[in-house]
Amino acid sequence: MKTIEKVNYKGFIWPLVVGVIMWCMTPIRPDGLSAIAWQMFTVFVATIIGCITKPLPISGTTLLGLVVTVLLGLAPVESTKSASGVVTNSGILSAFSNSASWLIAMAFIMAAGITKTGLGNRIAYNMIKLFGKRSIGIAYAITGLELIMGGLIPSNSARSGGVVWPIVESISETYDSKPDEKSRKKIGAFLDFMAFHANIISTALFVTGAAPNIVAQAMAAKAHYQMTWIGWFTTAIVPVVICAVVIPWLIYKMFPPEIKETPNAKAWSEGKLAEMGKMSVPEKIMTAVFVMAILMWVLAGFFDIQQFEAAYVAFLAVVILLITGVLKVDDLLKEKGAWNILIWLSILVFMASKLTDYGFIVWFAKTVQSGLHGISWGVVLAVLVLVMFYSHYFFASGTAHVTALYLPFLTVSVAAGAPLALSAMMLALTTTIMASTTHYANGPASILASTGYVSQSEWWKYNFILGLVYLVIFGVTVPLWGKVIGLW
Structure with a gap:
């Protein structure tokens, strides 16, 4: 029935x-x-x-x-036009022409190719093979794996739940570390918590690292700042590298595993690679297509060529995967995440654009500008960063949070006199690290906090400390490095 x-x-x-x-x-x-x-x-x-x-x-x-x-x-x-053909009022159907939404949808489909071919697992096993002799080495291997996967898989939940967590679970069980009070701290709790923060770090490196990044990109465009793939990467690289070095070491000291040496990890990863055999033809094609896409995204930051436009590159990559047989049309249709994000992101960006069209954002900027007269823009931007970060305790969705606050906060910062590019990137990068708050902060938090390896009190306590570390690293390096690269 x-x-x-x-x-x-x-x-x-x-x-x-x-x-x-x-x-x-x-x-x-x-x-x-x-x-x-x-x-x-x-x-x-x-x-x-x-x-x-x-x-x-x-x-x-x-x-x-x-x-x-x-x-x-x-x-x-439908959009209405004047007699001269100029759009006077954009209709709701125009929402689905948003390039950022299509970019992330196609990136999700590319990620399906990474998973289907087994390329993601091969990369993961090789990372563990190289750095898996000690538990701290595995922590750095997981971080490196996430940094690579961050460029390959645009969903932070997919990276965490589909690639990294299965590896963490397998390694933990190899050392008889299970999600119970007797054995969880042998190594499982440490690796579980480390996997979460590796995900945060990788999300910060790429504009395609997670859906909220794409939302921030789209919202920044409404304020007339274009976040390119290479522009985001160049701005984020310094704070991300510092975090990639500092965070694993800090977690190792704060929340140490009982097992310090992990000689079996190398043998385990070698066994997995032996099971996979030599690199298959689909894997080779997937690798070539992904490298092509990255190169074109990078070149788009230097050449104003229509064929290098980010969304088009993603479409091109997907078509090549279809033509070569790496993916089939059914694979595209099964990617619910891609079509889901295409719907909601397109609509939210459309609504934000109507706020701009109807003068709400201009009014808001003027109101704030008059209210902040005489206050240093540096102080204003710092306060906005802190409010953006800690207000995430009240959100269970990074996307909803960014959609609600990013554009208004960017407007306030610029109205106070802060440089547009610095404000846009500072606030956008803050949205990537604000997940280091609660066990419901985002998808990866929900996945890794529910495994039983880390208690809720531990999650909140250690994340509060690490949140301060992230704020210091990003709060200091982004303005300084931004000055070096001409961001402001």
Whole structure:
């Protein structure tokens, strides 16, 4: 017998209550703000709250927000044009022409090729083989693995849950370290916690490292700052390298494993590589296609050539994988994550663009600018970074957090006189490290904190300390290194 799918109807309460209250406040809205701008802001806020309370999965919630936008007359279905052909009001269908959304969707499909061919596992086993003689060596190997995977797999949850965690679990069980009080601290707890922070570090290195990065990129574009692949990488490389050296050592000292030497790790990884055999033809093609994509993304930062545009490069890579038989069309259709993110990211970016079109962002910038008169932009930016970071205790989604706060915070920083590029990158990189807060901070946290190896109190305590370390490293190096590379 067919049954009706479960819907979290309680999750509709807060979005509905907040939305109705804010809508009723339209007659007493702030001075200088049009009615349509306030109403669009109301729908946007209600949608973001819905992304947090999750009455429906995020794609369903944002689709509902899009339908309400048209229902309330805040946007047409199709774009309207003047007699001269100029778009006067973008319709909701234009949301799905967003290049950032298509880039991340195609990157997800590329990642399917990494997984399907076994290339990701081969890279992982080779890293453990090279650095697995000691537990601290495995920690650095996991960090190196994540840094490589960060460029290959755009989903931090997919990297953590699909590649790194199975390896951590296998190594832990090799040393009879299981998720119980008797044996978890032998090595499993250390590697589990290390895997989480390796994921944070890798997410910070690439604009395609996780979905919230792409959201920040899209939101920055609304403020007229273009984050290129190479631009993000160049800005992040110094703080990321410092973290890659310091964080594993710090975790090793703070939360040490009982087993310090791991001679079996090399034999274990060699056995796994022996099972895989020589590099297959699909793996070789996948490697070549990925290298091609990286080179084209890098060159896009130097040459203004349409064929080097990031989304097009991702499309090209996927087509090559299809033509060569590495992937088949069914593989594309099965990538739910790709199509899911295409829906919700496109809609959220569209809503943010309507806020700009209706003058909300300009009003917000002017209001903040007048309120911050006489305060140093450096102080303002520092406060915004801290608020962005610690407010993540109230969010279970990095995407929802970035969508809600990134553009307003960037607007405030620039209004206070801070350089646009520095503000955009400083806030964007802060969103990558704010996961070092809770066990529900993001997908990898949910995966690795629920394994039983690390207690919730340990997770919160050690993450609080490491959060301070991240803030110091990024807060000091990004402005200094940014000055060297001409970011500001």
